[in-house]
Amino acid sequence: MIIPLQKQTEGGKLYTRIPEIEARLAELVTFTDENLIQLCKQSKTHPQYVPSECLLYFVRRSALINQALFDPLFRILSERIFRKLPRAANPGGSSLSMLNSDIQESVFDRIVEMLMLDKAGYEDRLDMFEVRFDLAFSNLKKDAEERFYRSDNRNTELEYDDSEDITTEVETASEIFNPFEETDLNHFHYRRELDAAIETLPDLQKRIIEMIRLDFRVDSIDPQEMTISKALNKSEKTIHNQKNKAFARLRSLLKGGIL
Template identity: 35%
Template sequence: MPEPLKSKDKHGAPFTRPPEIEASLGRLEAVDAAARLQAFAVASRKSSGYVPSEALTYFLRRAWAADARDEFKQIFELLMKRVEQSLYSTVADSRMTGAQGIREEIMGRFAERIAKDCQGRFAMLDFFEVRFDLAFARFRKTVLRQIGPASVLTVPLSTDGDEGQDISPEVEAAAADFLGGDPQKIDDPAFRLELDAAIDALPDDQRRVVGLLRQGFQIDSKDSNIMTIAKMLKCDERTVRNRRDRAYKTLRSALQEDA
């Protein structure tokens, strides 16, 4: 029998999955992991064998809880592939400047949400088990609002060496401060969680600056076509730099204490 969800709605009632999702989970629990993975691999919604993403989310969480790491990895890859496909239509290259970078940012943040849920700190995927498409649409819009206007040229943070996607000096400086001179730390999920928690604890004005720097935005630019942090926050570049410096000092102290 599928495990109940922990989250509650605004009226205090526990989240419940739609009957068709509960039925799907029941059928999938009756078969072995290999059969489930084969069913999860069906990508077309029009196929009679298509498994809803709500079910993939449920079994992804269950695989982690059961320490079935290989099964978790395979479900994770299938779910992220679905997410990527959905973003090609909602964040299309023809509609947004730098759409590829934006899609990668959204997917990266969704992967972080999964990581936080796995650590048991938050029930961050409960709503995705109830209505995945609606939950992800809200998540996507939240990220887009945080990133800022996508109708102007931006400078995305690049880590894969794509041609023409050099990391700005501001972003390099931000990375050096965040990672204590060791860029490989960003690959450590535990460190990412600690960093996110420390950033969340910053005052609002400092947290916004740090968040935008992490996303690759420049503080200021002579090019009027580039959306900068100063423009988005409607303040001068000196104010932005002061907020950044105060935030870095706080983050370094917090992360050193955690270490």
């Protein structure tokens, strides 16, 4: 039996999947987990391609009861999501588009958040993705683009004094704190608090933190490697100082303090 959707229209009518999706789900539920995973990996050119509406159905229902199925299906869904988003790397891969990176992360985090809420109870916003995945995704992407485009146009780059020094307190705080410790990032509530704290940072610090999150180095002895310093066109000292200030502020906010 295919589990029905729970979201209702303003008139109180339940949302329903299109007949083709219902029929495909009825077929797919008869597959073994292994066969379902292999089929979901196939591209759109495959005659038995699994629509994203169906893939999401199995991701949602396996999250609670079948981790062995959820993990590979969530990876496949994530790959599809990122293929639909603007590339973070600029043409040629020589630099990073922070705007596209922000949009990528915002959209993906929103979907992950909805899946976590769905696992905890039921998140009816995901029902629209089971009805028409591409339309619901397009709306989510558009909202993120409009928000970040407005922010990007509103903010002007602040100038920082490359000779500026930081206090011993700030330097010490940054040395003993890493906001991206894997043990902490495994906790959904910590991730939400961290994202909210990052939003309070000045523009340059926010960009530095987001690049650190993407595993970019502040500097490198390899002249061909793209670094934070090169991408943001700031001296290594400025990047280090602003990173330390950002880490110190994030530590204070996440510990309940105020800087």
